[in-house]
Amino acid sequence: MPAAFPAEPQMSATAEEEAYRHIQRALRLGRYKPGDRLIPEEIAAEIGMSRMPVREAFRRLASDGLVVLRPNRGCVVAGLTVDELYEIFEIRSVLEGLAVRLAMPRIDEEEFEELERLLERMERAGQSGSSDWVVRHQEFHGRICALSRRPKLIHQISALHVVIEPYMRIWFDDCDKPHSAREEHAVVIAALRSGDELHAEKVMQDHILSTAPMLAEFVSPSR
Amino acid sequence: MPAAFPAEPQMSATAEEEAYRHIQRALRLGRYKPGDRLIPEEIAAEIGMSRMPVREAFRRLASDGLVVLRPNRGCVVAGLTVDELYEIFEIRSVLEGLAVRLAMPRIDEEEFEELERLLERMERAGQSGSSDWVVRHQEFHGRICALSRRPKLIHQISALHVVIEPYMRIWFDDCDKPHSAREEHAVVIAALRSGDELHAEKVMQDHILSTAPMLAEFVSPSR
DNA sequence: TAAAGTATTTTTGTATCCACGTATTATCAA
DNA sequence: TTGATAATACGTGGATACAAAAATACTTTA
Structure with missing residues (x-):
């Protein structure tokens, strides 16, 4: 049976993967609202890891268009016009x-x-x-x-x-x-x-x- | 005049941006071949920065499909079948x-x-x-x-x-x-x-x- | 009140360290 | 020689502490 998307529910879990999934999920469910700032430290603490994997996850989320990364101004939840x-x-x-x-x-x-x-x-x-x-x-x-x-x-x-x-x-x-x-x-x-x-x-x-x-x-x- | 794509030739340049552009350019020109391993340390040294921004750039490149990131196995140049x-x-x-x-x-x-x-x-x-x-x-x-x-x-x-x-x-x-x-x-x-x-x-x-x-x-x- | 300057907070990046997985090589038995 | 196994080197993923630069907030002064 071919899997429908919400794809990859696999459980390999590097820390970055975990952070990516965690944040993506929160965004999908609307837990974070457009304009909210995502502070690496906070999220890292929340999931129990250091900043580094979280920042990496941000890059992917930005590529997905879920988040906007502005230089020196951090990570903000993207909204759609x-x-x-x-x-x-x-x-x-x-x-x-x-x-x-x-x-x-x-x-x-x-x-x-x-x-x-x-x-x-x-x-x-x-x-x-x-x-x-x-x-x-x-x-x-x-x-x-x-x-x-x-x-x-x-x-x-x-x-x-x-x-x-x-x-x-x-x-x-x-x-x-x-x-x-x-x-x-x-x-x-x-x-x-x-x-x-x-x-x-x-x-x-x-x-x-x-x-x-x-x-x-x-x-x-x-x- | 609307810009054609090779988009964003802007010059804001955080280190991550620089790494991203550098590697992308090398990939576009075919300087790295499919299957080549990209070692963060090497590339970081090459551009004159530390590993972190390079690793972040890898995530974006992976999102673009230019590179494959396998856990514990690092970054490999993607090829197309x-x-x-x-x-x-x-x-x-x-x-x-x-x-x-x-x-x-x-x-x-x-x-x-x-x-x-x-x-x-x-x-x-x-x-x-x-x-x-x-x-x-x-x-x-x-x-x-x-x-x-x-x-x-x-x-x-x-x-x-x-x-x-x-x-x-x-x-x-x-x-x-x-x-x-x-x-x-x-x-x-x-x-x-x-x-x-x-x-x-x-x-x-x-x-x-x-x-x-x-x-x-x-x-x-x-x- | 507005401008200028100062202090604070964040973000970004560096440098270092370590545990663990992978790959490679060397070793040994068949 | 060949195949399996153990030893080792290497790179990755991650943590942590620290430094620099930018942005923001806060005074102070004109």
Whole structure:
């Protein structure tokens, strides 16, 4: 079974890895807010290690766009402007569109059932108000991407999901529009079933672009 | 004038930045070969700084996919398998396709002339055998991307160009197929002139995908 | 009150040290 | 010779203490 993204739950754990995971997790869950300053010393103490691995983790997080590193001014939690959020959704649309196109030929009946199972689980999470709707939603998209069998593509898409995750959570918490997401995603499955790769690609693109405006309202002005 | 990618030629230079630029440049030029081990001490001495900023630079380079960091085994120059190279070109095709689609409405006659100037400069570099044909080629693509006015999109595409740069150089050095690139790119400009965004997007996609197989022959087997 | 200068805090980088994993070499038995 | 095993060298990952530079905060003075 190909793993969906929230990737690499492996347990090798150098200190830097641990710091990276720890901070990333906090950011995904929205524990740190955009603009918050991350002080290496504090975080190091929190996890029980020295500054060095934490600072290294900062570099990676900055590469991921989760954090902004300004010379001599330390590490600040990144926030997205509305424009940036739209941009990410534009990028997601073509990337996940590509993933769908590539995945399509590999999807058999068994896989369709798995996708429908994931869709159902997502809906249940949505109804119960549990905010791991966001995680389920990622699993659904991640599953399709995984089927493309393109490691770098999967990685890039996954990284974008991490960046938007805090906003997805706010969106989910503040209103329950996500319920209508059921049909939205059912349409994607239907398109996959159609066997028309370019059609499915287009449907995925439209699906992703259509959610951007809804999210956009909840974006904090940021720096 | 919007800057083309080889981005950020700014001169703020923390030590980490310097290390990052230094190593990236060496990798782009192919001074280090895939599989080579990068020893922090050596590089630190080479640039005249301590290990720490070098180690931090490694993290970013690893995020960029230029280098592989394995726990307790240090830093090794990444190489691309044929599959990975194809994958990168697939990703480039949709990303740069998107950039073209977004850039199109902003291109005026002046900009077309600039693009033609860049194309000509690229050709001249190709004829003189100077290997900064690769740089000119990047400038051409970078210019179009810049017109999309999407910072994150530009950044991602730029990162991919950096990864494939060493292979582009090998390709260029070993044969002079790049000459035929003139028409290839002229077609892209023509498509931009057509005013049909989706057509131009498609043309750019095809252009990029068509170069992958030519490059693929020159890819080292890698790990 | 505004400007200038001083002090403090942070960030960044250096230098050193150590434990542990990996890789290499040397040793020894079959 | 060959293969397995032990000894060793090396590099990595990390800790810690310290120094320099920048940014921020705080006075003091005009």
